[in-house]
Amino acid sequence: MSEMLIKNATVYDPINNINGDMMDIAVKDGKIVDSVSGSARTIDAGGRLVYPGGVDAHTHIAGSKVNVGRIMRPDDSRLNNKPGTKVTRPRTGYTVPNVYSMGYGYAEMGYTTAFEAAVPILKARHTHEELEEIPIIDKGGLTLFGSNWMVMDAIRENDLDRLAAYVAWGLLASRGWGIKIVNPGGGEAWGFGKNVSGLDDPVPNFEVTPRQIVRNLAEANEKLNLPHSIHLHCNNLGKPGNYETTLATFDVCKDIKSKRDRQSLHVTHVQFNAWGGNHWGDFESKAEPIADYLNNNDFLTIDMGQLVFGSATTMTADGPVQYANARLLKARWSNGDVELEDSSGVTPLEYHPQSYIHGIMWAIGLELALLTKDPWQVLMTTDHPNGGPYVNYPMVMTMLMSKKRREEEMAKIAELTFERTSIAGIDRELDWYDIAIKTRATHAKVLGIVEHGKGHLGVGADADIAIYDIKPDETDATTEYNKVEAAFRHAAYTIKGGEIVVKDGEITATPAGKTFWVRSSAPADGHERMMEDLKMKFKKYYSVNFANYMVQDEYVEHPYVVETGYQ
Amino acid sequence: MQTVTLVPKEQFKISVEAETITPDNFAGKSADEIGALVAFEGNAPRPLSELFDIKVDGSADAADDVKIDINGNVNRVKRIGEAMTAGLIMINGDVDMRCGAKMKGGTITIKGNADSWVGQEMTGGEINVQGDANYYVGAGYRGEACGMRGGKITVFGNANDFVGEHMCGGEIVIKGNAGILPGASNKGGKIVIEGDTDMPGSEMTKGTIIVKGTVKDLMPVYQREGIEAIDGVEFTKYVGDVVVDGVGELFVK
Numbered sequence A: 001m002s003e004m005l006i007k008n009a010t011v012y013d014p015i016n017n018i019n020g021d022m023m024d025i026a027v028k029d030g031k032i033v034d035s036v037s038g039s040a041r042t043i044d045a046g047g048r049l050v051y052p053g054g055v056d057a058h059t060h061i062a063g064s065k066v067n068v069g070r071i072m073r074p075d076d077s078r079l080n081n082k083p084g085t086k087v088t089r090p091r092t093g094y095t096v097p098n099v100y101s102m103g104y105g106y107a108e109m110g111y112t113t114a115f116e117a118a119v120p121i122l123k124a125r126h127t128h129e130e131l132e133e134i135p136i137i138d139k140g141g142l143t144l145f146g147s148n149w150m151v152m153d154a155i156r157e158n159d160l161d162r163l164a165a166y167v168a169w170g171l172l173a174s175r176g177w178g179i180k181i182v183n184p185g186g187g188e189a190w191g192f193g194k195n196v197s198g199l200d201d202p203v204p205n206f207e208v209t210p211r212q213i214v215r216n217l218a219e220a221n222e223k224l225n226l227p228h229s230i231h232l233h234c235n236n237l238g239k240p241g242n243y244e245t246t247l248a249t250f251d252v253c254k255d256i257k258s259k260r261d262r263q264s265l266h267v268t269h270v271q272f273n274a275w276g277g278n279h280w281g282d283f284e285s286k287a288e289p290i291a292d293y294l295n296n297n298d299f300l301t302i303d304m305g306q307l308v309f310g311s312a313t314t315m316t317a318d319g320p321v322q323y324a325n326a327r328l329l330k331a332r333w334s335n336g337d338v339e340l341e342d343s344s345g346v347t348p349l350e351y352h353p354q355s356y357i358h359g360i361m362w363a364i365g366l367e368l369a370l371l372t373k374d375p376w377q378v379l380m381t382t383d384h385p386n387g388g389p390y391v392n393y394p395m396v397m398t399m400l401m402s403k404k405r406r407e408e409e410m411a412k413i414a415e416l417t418f419e420r421t422s423i424a425g426i427d428r429e430l431d432w433y434d435i436a437i438k439t440r441a442t443h444a445k446v447l448g449i450v451e452h453g454k455g456h457l458g459v460g461a462d463a464d465i466a467i468y469d470i471k472p473d474e475t476d477a478t479t480e481y482n483k484v485e486a487a488f489r490h491a492a493y494t495i496k497g498g499e500i501v502v503k504d505g506e507i508t509a510t511p512a513g514k515t516f517w518v519r520s521s522a523p524a525d526g527h528e529r530m531m532e533d534l535k536m537k538f539k540k541y542y543s544v545n546f547a548n549y550m551v552q553d554e555y556v557e558h559p560y561v562v563e564t565g566y567q
Numbered sequence B: 001m002q003t004v005t006l007v008p009k010e011q012f013k014i015s016v017e018a019e020t021i022t023p024d025n026f027a028g029k030s031a032d033e034i035g036a037l038v039a040f041e042g043n044a045p046r047p048l049s050e051l052f053d054i055k056v057d058g059s060a061d062a063a064d065d066v067k068i069d070i071n072g073n074v075n076r077v078k079r080i081g082e083a084m085t086a087g088l089i090m091i092n093g094d095v096d097m098r099c100g101a102k103m104k105g106g107t108i109t110i111k112g113n114a115d116s117w118v119g120q121e122m123t124g125g126e127i128n129v130q131g132d133a134n135y136y137v138g139a140g141y142r143g144e145a146c147g148m149r150g151g152k153i154t155v156f157g158n159a160n161d162f163v164g165e166h167m168c169g170g171e172i173v174i175k176g177n178a179g180i181l182p183g184a185s186n187k188g189g190k191i192v193i194e195g196d197t198d199m200p201g202s203e204m205t206k207g208t209i210i211v212k213g214t215v216k217d218l219m220p221v222y223q224r225e226g227i228e229a230i231d232g233v234e235f236t237k238y239v240g241d242v243v244v245d246g247v248g249e250l251f252v253k
Helices: A064-072 A097-108 A120-134 A148-155 A161-172 A186-190 A210-224 A243-252 A288-297 A319-329 A355-373 A388-399 A403-410 A414-418 A432-447 A481-489 A526-539 B030-033
Strands: A003-013 A018-028 A031-033 A041-044 A051-053 A052-059 A109-120 A140-142 A177-180 A230-233 A265-267 A299-305 A310-316 A333-340 A342-351 A466-468 A494-497 A500-501 A515-520 A558-565 B001-008 B037-040 B044-047 B052-057 B068-071 B088-091 B108-111 B127-129 B151-156 B171-174 B186-193 B206-209 B222-229 B233-240 B246-253
Touching: A003 A097, A003 A466, A018 A355, A018 A432, A031 A161, A031 A500, A041 A494, A051 A052, A051 A432, A051 A481, A052 A388, A052 A432, A052 A481, A052 B151, A064 A120, A064 A310, A064 A333, A097 A109, A097 A120, A097 A388, A097 A494, A097 A500, A109 A120, A109 A177, A109 A494, A120 A140, A120 A161, A120 A515, A148 A210, A148 A526, A161 A210, A161 A515, A161 A526, A186 A319, A210 A230, A243 A288, A243 B068, A288 A299, A288 A355, A310 A319, A319 A333, A342 A355, A342 B246, A355 A388, A355 A414, A388 A403, A388 A481, B030 B052, B052 B222, B222 B246
Parallel strands: A003 A041, A003 A051, A052 A109, A109 A140, A140 A177, A140 A515, A177 A230, A230 A265, A265 A299, A515 A558, B001 B068, B068 B088, B088 B108, B108 B127, B127 B151, B151 B171, B171 B186, B186 B206, B206 B246
Antiparallel strands: A003 A018, A018 A031, A051 A466, A310 A342, A333 A342, A466 A494, A494 A500, B001 B052, B037 B044, B222 B233, B233 B246
């Protein structure tokens, strides 16, 4: 098949310890190889920046809540509109773009993989229908388990094998990649108009605590030897003073031993969970204790959930927090109940730099990334579209790379922000290598897809390559941030599986991407007990029939299945 | 002074989206240059010269010196005068939806009737509708936080439902009657209805509504504040909508 040679590339590939070396990259049949024949198509990078294709480990790109966002926000569909071309369909939307635009937007920035971070099993079929239609990028979905009746019953009855068997079955039923936990127990409590207030507050009617849910799911995760760790959205998100809950939640998984070369806990969009103060009046940043914890412990990773000023559409399985948001901001509100599995909510809002609360939130995301010493521990995300749309990643990258860029933004932000955060005093500026870690390498490592060819450019990896129109040795990112941002916004080339999908910032081809999912074996007797319980629950409680519940293979047309097993 | 006369070549059957028809776009241009501007007829881009006979008299350096006369039937032409900043548009007949949307300045006069969303989200300038106006006079697009933010709309005939929905500023005067729910979710601005209306000011948080005719149904979410005279005429003043902690003022005769 096709061969390609990228010459004179300034390569940053942290997984293979390549830090700005000038080299050639050979591609054959969609994979990186040692060498190619003389007839290979040649691209002369001319010393320009070359990264592995970007990976986003936490984003909301498909599923019922994204669609609810689209329905609630006709005003959003007026933004960012572009007519179709010979290869693309028309594009609409900024915070909740149309399905096709999701893929184009990532590819334009040199991203080639993105994982949808919240898939209820009951809604998984819809999610996969959308994922299939998102062009170019490879995808996967994290399945929600944190407020699930099956999970909580198994935990209360102390039956870890049954829990592990349910997780394995749930991943199969949803064609999911890993365990997502959102406000453990809170989604169920919200069904009764309540919430859980912390790690030791039992879930009504189930008498299990969020602490037990997190701990047991983390153990089940390791028993099943899943590629990804548990992916946790902590309790008390969006409440001043929640950093204490966050730190206590870290400790719950401190002694969990990971069976693979990865973290044993990933805590997501920590910006929303690193808040100090007792109320909105004395609201302040507590990024420092969180960063201190990360600096002293290497078993966990987090992602930023960086805030971007302007329009956002918050969507989460954390139903109660969305009710509180909508009430506080007098905003539109949509509420969802996913039967035995979870709840959800969608609220559009606007982040204003003149508001010190939003200013402090903006600062916390950057503080987390800059105060944590090891760049592998903090992933760059905006929790799209909760903190802001993913199309702003290039701007966030320049803010991490340039103090001057941060100061330019700080000039617009309410003064009080700087009394309540340490952002003004942080001098750290990340380099090209750190950015490669934060936007691709560590995302792939955290998800466990490095061995499946993602996030690096070693021989055998997928030929997902981004070439940016900037020369690292001639560019000072600390001052020329506008140039850097423009380059990151529109890749000179994005190559996906050996095919050029973007050239000079324009989409040139729209191949279908793969969908990663995990098939895991489970303990036989646990599986038996689980099926008995599950069938009883379907009979008594679910509105759908057991036979109609599981996502069929027809809905995942381009699967990439990873087999793993109970140990 | 530059006068541009547009006459549609046919009765359009498919709606035309003509946001390019503004004094700002036409200023200083010849008939050929104006004819080269594009409007969409359905999903097909068409140069204005294919849709209109175009005549230009005189020339102008800036939009405030431009007058556009539209003769003939443009009741299927939408978005005329969108985002215009200055100058004058005379529409000698009916016009389709969203005329003067996002307008910042200048004047639009419509001799006939205007369809829905006339003056949608306008921030300045003036629109006069000498006939009737349909739904959503000076309202916002679906889902938008603010409708009209400034300027003035006068409708000499009647207006349909939802006058000034989500209005945040500016003034709307309806000389005839208005349909149900004028000023719904208002956050500012002033609405004067000289005829009758029904259920004004639902969810209004700020702003003023004056109804000189009859209010058929007053929403039970307003607190009576006494009698106040406006231009020598006594009105009963109400404050609300109390359900949303509103401080909007509603004057009813």
